[in-house]
Amino acid sequence: MRRSFLAALAAAVLPAAAADWPARPIHLVVPYAPGGPVDVSARVLAVPLQTALGQPVVVDNKPGAGGNIGADAVAKSAADGHTLVMGAIATHAINPSLYRNFPYDPVRDFRHVALVVQVPNVLVANNDVPARSVAELVAFLKANPGKAAFASGSTGSTGHLAGELFKQLTGTDMVHVPYKGSAPAVLDLLAGRVQIMFDNLASALPNIRAGKVRALAVTTATRSSFVPELPTIEGFDLTTWWGVMAPAKTPEAVVERLAREIRAAIEQPDVKEKLRAMGSETPGVRSPAAFTAFVEKELKTYSALVKRSGATAD
């Protein structure tokens, strides 16, 4: 009885709340430090979004604990559409399996509004590695078991998990060398101290084009329009992604409107071009419902990958 009364009350109040949304500036929380690709794309998106919504969109950086602090803060904030988060593959697919005592449910505590960026990873090798294809790389690794090393931005990052998956699928053995962020990892790859790396396309592309490293394959299921010459790897379907999410109880009308405006924003030619410059193709996931399904699928994929890799952050 009481519950149905509350539901009725909510039904009466919520549309009103949605009608005058946005009533004040919108905070888009980026759960990482300024300067990274998630931060930069949030700032790119904020510009057309505030024109469309008629309220300022402020980007707030709340880094810490692999993005969990920022995502958790949004999960527990008022669900009125004024606090949003750039939820990413780490905060919503990998970390839940990586951390003990994980503070939120990546599916049930959020409304997944719109996927904004989807970047393929590429398998790159130092120029001294005698391999021009994945098959040659596998042969080289089999001939030198445990001698080669692959770098990653951190334990449990997409780069690490992709490397572990590669080892399993090909039956090869490499040492994993984690770094603090991908910049120092790329440096050691360039210098030849580590032999291979699964890096995101945007950061790897300049060095690939300059011939400083050799790209062997993409990690996506289909070829990328940025590097159509690169083949896919059998058994791989990994991308790095992030998108706008809201607290779970955000009114449906707000989520719909937001999803529509974000979709329109990322399809504007100048925004599209800026996101493409970061290695992102316009994502095929187009509705909030499809985004939720996508997050659920990714969560499953990575929980299996994390388990198999034996990685933990706790």
Add this chain to the structure above:
Amino acid sequence: MEVFANLWMGFGVAISLQNLFYAFIGVLLGTLIGVLPGIGPVATIAMLLPITFNLNPLSALIMLAGIYYGAQYGGSTTAILVNIPGESSSVVTCLDGYQMARQGRAGPALAVAALGSFFAGCVATLIIAVAAPPLAEVALKFGPSEYFSLMVFGLIAATVLAHGSLIKAIAMVVWGLLFGIIGTDVNSGVLRFTFDIPELSDGIGFVIVAMGMFGATEIIMNLEQKEKREIFTSKVTNLWPTKDDFRSAWPAVLRGTALGSCLGILPGGGALLSSFGAYTVEKKLSSHPERFGKGAIEGVAGPESANNAGAQTSFIPMLTLGIPGNAVMALMIGALMIQGIAPGPQVMNEKPQLFWGLIASMWIGNLMLVVLNLPLIGMWVKLLTVPYRYLFPSILVFMAIGVYSLSNNPFDVLIMAIFGVLGYICSKLECEPAPMILGFILGPLMEENLRRAMLLSRGDPTVFFTKPISAAFMVASLILLVVVALPAIRKKREEAFAEETK
């Protein structure tokens, strides 16, 4: 010479009205945020990023770069006047700069810091122009084992940094190392000393610790003295450095510039290390090491030149390899990518105007900073006449805002307060904060590189001695250890410090 033709072209681009305007905006903003404790170039550049979307890439880069090196100038002002490192790189400037201010010599300290920075900026700009690509190769030569050996050397040299007892210095270094361990272990992902507080899982920020140990502590110390709170301004003698000041400062500026230019190239805290390094070098070379920590002008000139040179040369790995050496460089890469330019080896050839225009603008920006800062010295010194009952609360408020703005987290403000109290206890025990801060910076880097080197060598510790650069640092460390341990020298060191402890 091709370099000069290129530089000439760079100046041609940089001197356009629009680019001069953005350079000025950049250095002005940079100076302001540098003066404000805690509010650093990273937060500022992030906020300004959307503005750059509609600028041409060069103007955007010029402005952002201006903010960065402007902050290096501004940061020393707060360090000298109120003993609060306005930027992380000005921590060392606190040591002697503030003591100079206490003696009424804030003016000369500020002037030497500005002129030293200007000189260093000019030299470093020239270095980038002439030798950026070959120097980038040097950065590539530094792998985990080389970094580890460099840090061992730095840590051993750091014991020289402290005055007073050697035991206390070592204790403080170890304490710093332990604080540095807090957070997530890079290799295994295990959380260490975080007590289930998620905010601690990325460790404690260096700026927070430095602001607490220097700034907050200083305020508590001053409040404690009810009657004779220090008033520096009654003792202000002159605003300009004397001839003697110049004579003792210029060799320090030269050495600081050289050291800063070298270490700045190394990604990962190079610019920061260079100011500590320069201070150690000056103290070691000085015929009166006992003056350090008590207002030695070399102790301001060396580190200030070093951090500015380091800030400038840290552009080298970014421009030539596309690898950000620090958070600011990561932001610049972000800004460039938005413009459709992927920073990397090809930028120099494909966008020569951008590359050389930026370099030329650095020199112009440095000139602007000197012109901007020298007349301001009088004004800054006047700031000291503000009564403490107004000055202290406002400084505390700015510190809190600054620390909060680092990651929008109130927890960090609490941590700063805790370190303020710790710093107070340390100063009561006559333990210097500088070795602790250095241990805090170097500890995590050392561990990370040691374990990475071992991973890469498959557990073979001889790599530290078989690689030439690494071996050189190890041998140097060994010599330094022997020198410190030799009875005769130890006695001399104690003599030098004997006066201070009295």
